[in-house]
Each structure stands twice: as C-alpha cells, then as structure tokens.
Amino acid sequence: MSAATPSTARRVSARVGAISESATLAVDAKAKALKAAGRPVIGFGAGEPDFPTPDYIVQAAIEACSNPKYHRYTPAGGLPELKAAIVAKTLRDSNYEVDASQVLVTNGGKQAIYEAFAAILDPGDEVIVPAPYWTTYPESIRLAGGVPVEVVADETTGYRVSVEQLEAARTERTKVVLFVSPSNPTGAVYSAEDTEAIGRWAVEHGLWVLTDEIYEHLVYGDAKFTSLPAVLPELRDKCIVVNGVAKTYAMTGWRVGWIIGPKDVVKAATNLQSHATSNVSNVAQVAALAAVSGNLDAVAEMRVAFDRRRQTIVRMLNEIDGVVCPEPEGAFYVYPSVKALLGKEIRGKRPQDSVELAALILDEVEVAVVPGEAFGTPGYLRLSYALGDEDLVEGISRVQKLLAEATD
Template identity: 90%
Template sequence: MTAATPQETAPTDRRVSARVGSISESATLAVDAKAKALKAAGRPVIGFGAGEPDFPTPDYIVEAAVEACRDPKNHRYTPAGGLPELKAAIAAKTLRDSGYEIEAAQVLVTNGGKQAIYEAFAAILDPGDEVIVPAPYWTTYPESIRLAGGVPVPVVADETTGYRVSVEQLEAARTERTKVVLFVSPSNPTGAVYPREQVEAIGRWAVEHGLWVLTDEIYEHLVYGDAEFSSLPVVVPELRDKCIVVNGVAKTYAMTGWRVGWVIGPKDVIKAATNLQSHATSNVSNVAQRAALTAVSGELDAVAAMREAFDRRRKTIVRMLNEIEGVECPEPEGAFYAYPSVKALLGKEIRGKRPATSVELAGLILEEVEVAVVPGEAFGTPGYLRLSYALGDEDLVEGVARIQKLLAEAR
C-alpha cells in the first residue's frame, strides 16, 4: 500500500463549509438594514425594501403575550412541533379561510415562514432533486432548496403575462429529476395573483406528472379588486397527498417580528420535518405561540383595515411609477409590492452616470435621492426594481416623487 502524500492528508484550508459559504445574504434584509443605518445616521432615507406591514400588532394579541409571560407553564419546553392548542387552531383557521380541511397532526409550527420553507424542502428533497421555481421569486426560496440538497430551476415570467407562468413553461422545464414545483399566489415580489382556472391547470399538471407542490399562502388575505385567492389543494383535491402548504401570522396580523409560521402537509412529511426541528431549534417561543393562538382564533378585522390602506397605496404607487418615462409597472393584485420594469432606463445617463444594471440603478437612487429599493437581480430577474408599499402614505408619495425627479433626468 502506498503512503498518502502530504497534499492528500492535509486538512482543507476552507474555513466556512461550501454548503453554507455559497448562501447569498438576503437582499431584502440587506437593503432594509442599510436604509435603517443611514436613517440612524441622520439621513432622510425612505425605505421601500422591507416586506413587512407598517402597522403595530393588534393590542389584543399583544395582551395575550403579556399574559403568557406571566404563566410559568410558558417558561418551559413544550412539544417541538407546536402547542397542541395552536395546531388545532391553525387547522380550524385553515378550514375557515381557505376551505382546506386538515387535522392538527398535519401541522408543524415553525420559527417563521423561512424555517417552514426550509424544513419542508429538507423533508422531501434528496441531493440532485430539481424544484421548478417561478421567477421573479422571493430571495429565500432558491437558498432553502440548495440547503436541502435540491437544485432550483427558474422559470421566468415577465410583465407581459402579469408575472404569471404558464403550464407550457413549467412543462418545458420539467426533467426526469423534477420532484417539486413551487407555487406562490399572491406573489412576493410581484403581487401577481393566479386566477382559479390557472391554479387548477397547474395543479392538474402536477398531478399528471406525479410532482410534489409546495405552495406559500402567506399573503392569502391581501388581495385587491376582483382578484381572489385560491388554495391549490382545495382547487385540486387530488394533490392533497403531495401538497405542502406554508403560512404564518406575519403578514395577516402584522407580526413579522414574532416569528411564528407553520407547515401543513401529509402526516409522514410533517413527522419528518418535526424530527428535524426537534434537533435544530426545538419548540417555537411559547409566548409567541400563545400570541399566534389568539391571532388565528380571532376575527380578521385587523387585516381588513390593513388591506384597505394597502389598496390605497397600491393605486398611488402604480400611478406614480407609470408616470416615469421608461418605467412599466403592472398593477399588483395582491401582497404589498410593486415590481416595475426599468429596462428602458438602463444605459442612459443620469447625473453623470450610466447604470448598466438594476443593481447599479438601485445604488444610484439610494446615493442621489436617499430612497432604498431592491434590484430585480435579488429575485432572479435583472432589469426590475421591487418597492414595498407597506409604509406610510406620506413617505410613499415623497419617496416615489424623489425617484420621479431623478429618473426624469435620464438621457
């Protein structure tokens, strides 16, 4: 037997694993952090980056958390998969809000929607499995897929289709390695909402080819005008055994910082994901779970008031963006984001610079008029900007007016 060479026995010089080292920073959180840092330094920055309601969590939910803090039973470990009362309440809420009938045993309570997404993918993906990801996509989806050993396969839709992918596009992306299709409606970052007939067509295509579907329903209550939310496993019941639903309290109840989400799926998948969570984080904060229990068990008055404000802001931001020459912004039908195309502005001179990408344009906007937006590269589609309209009316108008003034100089 030959001796190993020093090169073969030497430990790797890599300080961070390839798996974790390849993860990109959340672009939306990075933009929000930069905007907040500049604001803290005294600069009048207006931030359109964060995907969170600007409303406080309703008082009755906060009071439930205060009471939970005083109860010693919430000072201890509880089941890793979630408080039994909360899991039952989530099942009841799911039936009430989307018509999807499930059991509490099909629910895993997670530390926010991001953990829900990662654990769902980790529970069903093996190395090399492909996941079809409609783009523009939320920044976390591809990273969660890669962390779980999967391969994200983007399928791009643009403003000409309202940012909605077709069955034909999905079929063109399908290979023998395809295991899952991601479905998100209403969508972050575009605000696109799929009509029921398209939801059904995509669901039946997935059934035909034996694919899993992970559907993110976090914006289920934020739809506007004639748009309607349709839950995929309700529209296509044949999908139930291969469908995973992700949701949470963050958007509906203005509880982004409370970090309570959940996964709904077949019992074997939920059991596997619960086992993973038992080693990763154990149970979600009991105080946050008690607050979430009050939220999901209560009425939807708070989200109705938020939706009215968002609808007003939605119309304002779309009108103002479309007044800018070179900007094309479809009207979003859900969530609280506008996703304008700025491709016609790239390469033009603006204050002595010629931004060639939407990253450079976003940087110029921040530098010149102190408005923070997220470039389309973060969502898999260069040439666009994402602006959240979950901020005050005055800041929204002032921020877009600054952008209007700057981009009017494009030559």
Template identity: 85%
Template sequence: MSAASPTPDPSIRPADRRVSARIGAIAESATLAVDAKAKALKAAGRPVIGFGAGEPDFPTPGYIVDAAVAACRDPKNHRYTPAGGLPELKAAIAAKTLRDSGWAVEPSQVLVTNGGKQAIYEAFATILDPGDEVIVPAPYWTTYPESIQLAGGVPVEVVADEHSGYKVTVEQLEAARTENTKVLLFVSPSNPTGSVYTRAEVEAVGRWAAEHGLWVLTDEIYEHLVYGDAEFVSLPVAVPELADKCLVVNGVAKTYAMTGWRVGWVIGPQDVIKAATNLQSHATSNVSNVAQVAALAAVSGDLSAVHEMRVAFDRRRQTIVRMLSEIDGVVCPEPEGAFYVYPSVKGLLGKEIRGRRPRSSAELATLILDEAEVAVVPGEAFGTPGYLRLSYALGDEDLVEGATRLQKLLAEAQD
C-alpha cells in the first residue's frame, strides 16, 4: 500500500488556506498523544498506568548529568557552534560506532541532530525527490511515514504479522519494489514489535538492496537492547558493499535514558551528510551545546549503566509476556529487542466487555483506558490494526499492576 503526497485544493485561493496541505496532512504522534493523555489523567488524580511512551524510567546516569552541569558554567557553550555538531562529539560518535557495531567511519560522515526524529527527517529530505518511493515494513514507528511524506516521498507499506515474528522477507520486499523505489527503511531491533532480524536475514536484505542499487535508511537506536540469543547486526557491516548507499540513524535517548536531552545523529556518505548539514544549518543550527557535551560523556563512557538497564528490561519483558499470554484472545509473541510487546488482540474484537463491543484495536484501547485506567497504543498507529503496543520501560510494580488490571478487565470478554 502506498500513500500519495498531499496536494492543495485548487478551488481554494492560496491566501485562504490557513494550513498548508503538506503540514495539514501530518497526523499527531499517536504514542505521544497517548502518553500526554495518561499524564493529564494522572495530574487530575486518576491512578493511570501508562504503557504508551517508549521512555526508560531510569534517570540519566550521574556522570552524564555532571558533564552537562559543568558545560553550563563554561562560557564557550553559551555561543553558536558548528551546525553539524561539536567536532569532539562527532569524533566520539565515530569511535563509538566502531566499538559497538564494527563500522569504521570518519567524523565528517556524522551529523549531530536534535534527537532521532530530526535525523530521520533530514536523512529522507536529503535523498528523496517528489514521488520517490520508500519501502516501509509494517508494523512501523509512527514517525517514519510522516517524515517520508514531509520529504516528498511516498511510503510503500509491506506488512508482517505475528506468524513471521513481525519480520518481512526478501520476497515481500521484491514484490513491493517498482521503478520508483529509491529507499528501503530497515529497523532491527524494532519499535513497535521488538523483533530482531538474525545475521542471515540482515545479510539477505542487504544483498537484495545492494543488488537493486537501493538506498537503505537503518535505525539503530535500540542496538544495545537485545535479549537471550538475539544479536544486533549493523547492516553496513554485514553487507559492506551497501555502505555507500546506507544512512544509519542513532542517538543517546534509549541507550542512556536521555529521551529529553534530544541528541541523535545520522551517519552516511560524506556528500549526503554535507547536504543534510546544510539543511540543518537553516532549520535549527547547532544542537544545544550542553546536551551535546552530555552526549559526549555518554558515548565516550563505558556501557555498565546500559547493562544494568538491560537486565531490568529483560526481567520486565518476561513478566509482561507471561501475564498477557494468560489472557484469552491475546497472542503475545516474545520480543527479542527494544522494550515493547506487540500482542494481537484480534481474538477480543467484537466481544462484549462491560457493555461495549470494541470493533477495532483503537476502540479497545479507549475502553481499556476508560475502564482499567491503563494507557496502551492501538495498532492503527503503527499501520496494523488489531494489535496493541505496550512499552515495558516502566517500574516493575506499575508493570505488574497494569498487566493485572488488563487481565481482570479482559477476562470479562464474552460473545
């Protein structure tokens, strides 16, 4: 399935259009909307438990905060700095990339951005022309198709379900490829499903893209959050011949519990990164210097804090999968990465629950919030109705309480 780029209504005078067709077509971030609603209800005194936002509940490690405090006091950070990022941070990101994924890149191949979302948008804006198609495996994170369309591209969805572990095949990708296909979006570990492609699967996808001369944008933000026997594999490392047409997006948000600091980056060929840097020089100029210094401390330090968080996430992962799997009508595959579960709730749709018969996962999510005071995100937000996404990046007690409420409410479902 593909979506056409929005066009203005020719019957309306330009001066009478209050919002452009391009911006008017953007949907609100569903995950942030659910999180905002949950927080508003909490502020009103309701005991809402939020599984909505993908945000670690841990504080940013102290040594990172200390670096930011010191940066605030240094006058050099009170001034403009290069639009593409502090040179020392770009060098540290290059070193971290070699350390963590085995990909050797130059600092000139790095652009530091205001979080991963800006990295994704600027990457697409830099390589897409109007009408270029981007293959987008679904379920997908809500921001991907919006960024593609903002950049003038056309997202083409390829759907995988729980039976394939939410992973698309090369055969599916080939069926979606047309003469207008320019880019493949590839994400492993995945938001929203937690799926992780094996090394063999990564290599097969990469070889297919290289064979057809396609670009690949790969989002590696969850690289350190894999569990059990799962392995994170960086696409340009697995398929080196793809490196000259590969853009890698990453950031400190998930690995170091720094969602609010807003530091991400994109790595790619020097000419593309130079062009993206030019775009950023007009859009935002440099990322906050204080946040960049904090990110420098993060990527230059060891991964001990990350390991501690991963242990907690793994424990919570097993707990929520077990509890959701005990609910009749719910099928919950065990995720291998990130910090989300993506259960199918198709077996509950159309059944009566407290006098209501939800016909969609969106209606079910609303019922759950109203009746159990638990916030979840419906699958409609990720391109696949019939599912719910729950983040398990919240405290153990809240997780168990929230899952218990779901068990009690959904046990009432009847034909």
C-alpha cells in the first residue's frame, strides 16, 4: 500500500474529529435561524435566562471600558480583585473557605471543566459520569485523554445515582467521579446526606471529585444546595469545584467561570490557560466582580419567576398522555420521559426514538426541544423553562395538541 499523500491524509485530527457538536447549541441555533426566517419558532433548547444582566453589573462593565488599566494584559489566572471576591463569595454561599491561590478564572464554565480534567487526567484514566449528563462533560473528558464511564439514573429515582451504582462502575482505572447538583439536564438535587455519602465513598477509594456548582442558587421548594467540599473537609485535597456567573446572574454571554481546587492543580490549569487563551476579557471580569460582590436580590427575583415556570411546565407536560415529567428541584430544566409515545403514529409518522420525535415537534408545531440522546439517555426530551411565561405556555400548548394526536 502506498504511503498517504497530503491530499489523502487525514485532514482533521482523530482527537478533534471525534468531538460531537454541542446538541443544545445546535438546537438553539436552528431555532434562531428559523425564527430569523420569519417562522414562529419557540425554543426550549438553550439553558439561557431570558432576563437581561442586572443593571449594576452592566454599569461596572461600561466603566471598565473607559479605564486604561483594563486595556492591557492582566494575569492569566484572573484579576486579583476578582479572585479575592470569588473567595469571599464561596465562603458566603457555600461556607467553604479557600485561598485566592486556589482560584482560576476561566472563559466560562466549559473552559473550567476542560482545564480541570486536563490538569488531572492521564490517558486511559476513567471518569464516572452520572447520566443523564450535560453534553460537554464526556467530550471534555475525552479531549483530556480520559474515558467517560456512564452510570444511568432514571425518573424512578429522580435521576439521582446511588453509591451502589457508583461502586459497581468503579475499576482500577477510575480516577474521578463527576458530581452535579443541581443537575443539567434533569434539575435533580441531591440531599445533604446523599451528597456526603457520595463524597465519603470517593474518599474511601482515593478518588478525585469534580463538582459543578453552576446552578447553586437555583433550587426550589424544600430542596437545599449542598457544597460537597464544605460538608466533607477530608475530600478537599482531591476536589475541584467548577462555577461561574452565567446562570445565576443571567450572564451567559459574558463568559466568566472559575475553578476552585488544590493549589498544585490550579497552578497547572493556569499554566495551560496561559498558553490557550491567556486572561479572560478584563471587561467581563470586572462585570463578574460586580456580580459576585453584590447581594443576591436580583437572583432571588429571577428564581421566583423560574419557580413559577417550573410548576407550569411540569403540570402541562404531565397532562399529555404518554409523557411522564418528574418535578425538578433545581436549575431550569425538565426532563420528561416520552418512551410511551415512541412508535405511535403522529401526523403520518412513527418516530422510533426521541431524536425523531424532537424533529417531528419542530417540523409540525415549530417548537424546539433537545432529544435525550444528547444527554446519554434515549427516550427523553430536555426542555429549558428559562424563557418568558407567554412563550412557555404557547409552546407547550402546541406540543400538547400535537401529541394528543398520537395513535397506535
């Protein structure tokens, strides 16, 4: 066989070529494109608050634009004043005391997740990933050389995995367990007792834990957020916290997240970032400083609206024959099972999986939802209720009418 020539050799590396497009962003992009073309599409795809960023945060950014101090390079690991504010915010909100040297400011939560995995994983290391999972987790693990190992929970347990399930998935190659509460895509929230039990299991087996706390302030009813390293000090030397301003302060486009972890890991991740992107935009960092330093009044107002929408969407979805929608306790997503609808005839088609059902819903009633395949569990749909009340009711009403036509 002749050697490959430049024209026949692989054009895209195997590592990057294996990455799947973000399903949630793809659905959101398609919905926006259709809407721009004049179609009355209602999108439940992206996890993005419909509220504007609070005025005091925007004003801080405007002032930063006029300050020459922020027109220059700043430390790759983050503005010192922002890192200090993140330390104070973490103590205030999580009762977790850390030092500024344990903080790395990143370009959003996605960069934080990738850099955290890249800093601790060697090729072949396994990461236990509870499913349903956010689409970025397994891709970040693979990019960092790791192997995601899925542990699936369903609606019968409120989408929460047990220590027994985690133990069954553990092997001699397991290095990290991913812990997310409140969860994207399900809205599941672990109790303090279950959180501590999972942490103690990790300590017992010498595992790292990466815990994503981005939805910490979005919990409802009697549910309470629990920060794992705060309740289990023994874990702190092998725990990495990922967080950011996107969801709490309606700042998805500002792109500011952070890592909190052991000093050596944070230093390694900072070195990586110094070559990948250098510092986060200074204007965005100043905005984040205003956000985390301020009170939580604006957050509380948004949470009231999310809670109202949560109750509405759960009620309306459960009115549909064949749909089972548990009530989420956190974040701003519902994750209903639609297994009973698969294979049924709807307007001349018989969707065999949730990908086909989501496509049918978009084509027939112009409502964009994300199929469960994107989150590792076929047979479900994820809908974000971080959109206006009127759009929410109109969109789910369209879905109700469509799915009411399902026949054997």
